[in-house]
Amino acid sequence: MKELLSVQNLKKTFKISAKQQKIQNTKQRIKVAVDGLSFTAYEGEVFGLLGPNGAGKTTTLRMMSALVKPDEGDVLVDGSSVVKKPDEVRSKIGFLTSELKLEEFFTPNYLFDFFSELHGVAEETAAARKQKLFERFGITNFAEVKVGNLSTGMKQKVSLVISIVHNPDIIIFDEPTNGLDVLTAKVVTDFLLELKQQGKTVIVSTHIFSLIEKICDRVGVIIDGKMAVCDTLENITADKPLEEKFFDIYAERVGETYEK
Amino acid sequence: MRNSIITVMKKEFMRFFTDRRMVVTTLLMPGIMIYFLYSFMGSGLGSKLGESEDFVASIAVQNLPESMQTIGEGETPMEFKDLSEQGMEQALEKLQQSEDSCDLVAVFPEDFDAQVAAFDVTAGTEAPAVKLYYNSTNKDSQLTYNMMREMLDTYESALANKFDVNPGEESYDMATKEDMSAQIFSMMVPMLLMIFLFSGCMAVAPESIAGEKERGTIATLLVTPIKRSHLAIGKIISLSVIAVLSGLSSFLGTMLSLPKLMGGEESVDASVYGVGDYILTLLVILSTVLVIITLVSIISAFAKNVKEATGWVTPVMIISMLLGVTSMVESLCMTDPVWYLIPLYNSVQSMNGIFSMEPNIINIVVTVVANVCYAGIGVLVLAKMFDNEKVMFSK
Known part of the structure; x- marks a missing residue:
């Protein structure tokens, strides 16, 4: 299988402000968010990043999508380095996270055209893709309604479609079903499976075990910014269900146990 | 390259011109309000100082x-x-x-x-x-x-009248109508224009930069392959156009109502200026707006939200207003071209020269070129800021 994404010894630290030191009850001035993380994603696979809140999943995805710069290490996206050629990386990936918001003043129709233009998609190609994606997600009905007037589920559908206007081969989703009702969550999950069938490489960060079990081929468990386990879903869940296995790994790494 | 700049500009124009509230409050209201305000002030002062015909x-x-x-x-x-x-x-x-x-x-x-x-x-x-x-x-x-x-x-005086000064009905003031207009306009308009231009920039730049940061929409732009410099140029040009339109609205309101404020069209008349004067004024205005928009955009990029941006920009606005006052103080009006390298001061003095009907072309050229250069440097700074995660994603 072709290696499409390679995360190489990634490291990222943040300064902790005096205010945050108080809140977190710590005297540490530096927080290591990601600490020497490495993994690879292959063409046509869904790779799941699993971990508790604050484990470093989102920071890793932000570095992969060239939104923030790594302190050390690199990410190669289809051969392009996020450190050396961030613009090239951005053109090759689609990134969806709850932190990326859409201008509420504009309609889905306008936003699709706008982001297609920014990605350099030809007008005709964009129009055909818009029609296909809008129909697939039922956006056509509210394509001319301002985003500010849409429900959370509708907004998430629009965000998802906008993130893939340029038909990227690598798609990165950060908590894609967070805060969604069950129906919209199912639409998103089904679409992730469709992308997999289309041969796209999908990286999903989540703490929802069922989502991982349903769509992922391989899983990386991140704890305290480090890769605790990285293997196929099959191997990880060979002896125990994913949830139990995760807590075992967590207890082993952090030294805390959880009641099952 | 050009395409992404134009795409950003189109989006900014779309955001502004399709919002009726913003168009009315930023473009129409300033000019109309100033016109009526100055006209009422003029007629109010006139009626306060004058007398009615049947008064005994x-x-x-x-x-x-x-x-x-x-x-x-x-x-x-x-x-x-x-x-x-x-x-x-x-x-x-x-x-x-x-x-x-x-x-x-x-x-x-x-x-x-x-x-x-x-x-x-x-x-x-x-x-x-x-x-x-x-x-x-x-x-x-x-x-x-x-x-x-x-x-x-x-x-x-008549009791001890030994001689008369300027007797009779004859007019001894040799100043022409043009001179009187030039004197009043050169004192008032540069300062008023600085205020209007800054207000126009304040109305759009913090909302477009700090507002996008606050709402999280700037991050959505930053994950696209658009170059940061293109994003900065696209925003600055489009915001400048809107700010110039807003400033021109105020300028028009001022020019039309200033004669009324100063006591009637007889003594003050904006038609004393020629097309050339207005073209020079427009050039100075355009370059000034570029500088102000760039400055306000950089400050807005540092701010976490619109409120913070507005708070930080206010002292700069006060400084620009103080610089505007220099057009009223002759000792602060310098003619050496070196002085025209000072941003904002150069704009005030260039406008002062134009409205005094004594434009110094060299100083105006220095002003425009210097302002465009400062705006260029500002674009580079803003592009760097767009690329700086600590600035763009600070909470």
Whole structure:
């Protein structure tokens, strides 16, 4: 299988402000968010990043999508380095996270055209893709309604479609079903499976075990910014269900146990 | 390259021009408000200082001297009433109450004419005194007081009249209508324009930069392959266009209403300037807006939200207003081109030169080129900031 994404010894630290030191009850001035993380994603696979809140999943995805710069290490996206050629990386990936918001003043129709233009998609190609994606997600009905007037589920559908206007081969989703009702969550999950069938490489960060079990081929468990386990879903869940296995790994790494 | 800049510009224009509220408050209202405000101020001042045609000043007078029996026959008729008919106390009460029947109380010494004739300036004795009681809050009373005072002063001068200065109806002021207009416009317009241009920039830049940060929409742009410099250029150009339109709206309102504010079209007339003057003004305005927009955008990029951005920009606006005042102080108006490298000051002084009808082309060129260079440097700084995660994603 072709290696499409390679995360190489990634490291990222943040300064902790005096205010945050108080809140977190710590005297540490530096927080290591990601600490020497490495993994690879292959063409046509869904790779799941699993971990508790604050484990470093989102920071890793932000570095992969060239939104923030790594302190050390690199990410190669289809051969392009996020450190050396961030613009090239951005053109090759689609990134969806709850932190990326859409201008509420504009309609889905306008936003699709706008982001297609920014990605350099030809007008005709964009129009055909818009029609296909809008129909697939039922956006056509509210394509001319301002985003500010849409429900959370509708907004998430629009965000998802906008993130893939340029038909990227690598798609990165950060908590894609967070805060969604069950129906919209199912639409998103089904679409992730469709992308997999289309041969796209999908990286999903989540703490929802069922989502991982349903769509992922391989899983990386991140704890305290480090890769605790990285293997196929099959191997990880060979002896125990994913949830139990995760807590075992967590207890082993952090030294805390959880009641099952 | 050009495409992504134009795409960003189109989006900014779309955001602004399809929002009726923003168009009305930023483009239409400033010009209209200024026009009506200045027009009302002009007519208000005129009516405060002027007099109505059928006005007759009512004066309660004690011991009206014979020498002044005819003073009520001037342009504004005066009606004298003997104070003894109503009494001093009642007349003063009428003045206090602003009653129409009494605009002024004048008290002359009993033998005023004789005392004046006998008075020797060199003797060091006290001069005969005339007491004028009036109510400064009442327009008619104030006007009557001014007229009476002027007439008494004239009478006093006439008593010892040995020579005249500028006698007769002839006009001795050699200033032309153009000179008078230029003097007023060069003092007022640069300062007002700086305020309007800055207000226009304040209305759009913090919302577009800090607002996008606050709402999280800037991050959505930053994950696209658009170059940060293109994003910065696209935003600055489009915001500048909107700010210029806003500034021009205010400028138009000012130019149309300033003659009314200054007491009528006869003394102040904006038509004294030629097309060339207006083109030079437009060039200076455009380059000034580029500088201000860049400055406000950089400050907005540092801010976490619109409120913080507005707070940080306000002191800069005050500084620009103070620089605007330099057009009124001759000693602060420099002619050496080096001074025209100072941003904002150069704009004020260039506009001052244009509106004084003495434009210094070299200084104007220095101003425009320097401003464009500063804006270019600002674009680079803004692009760096867009690429800085600590700036763009600070919480």
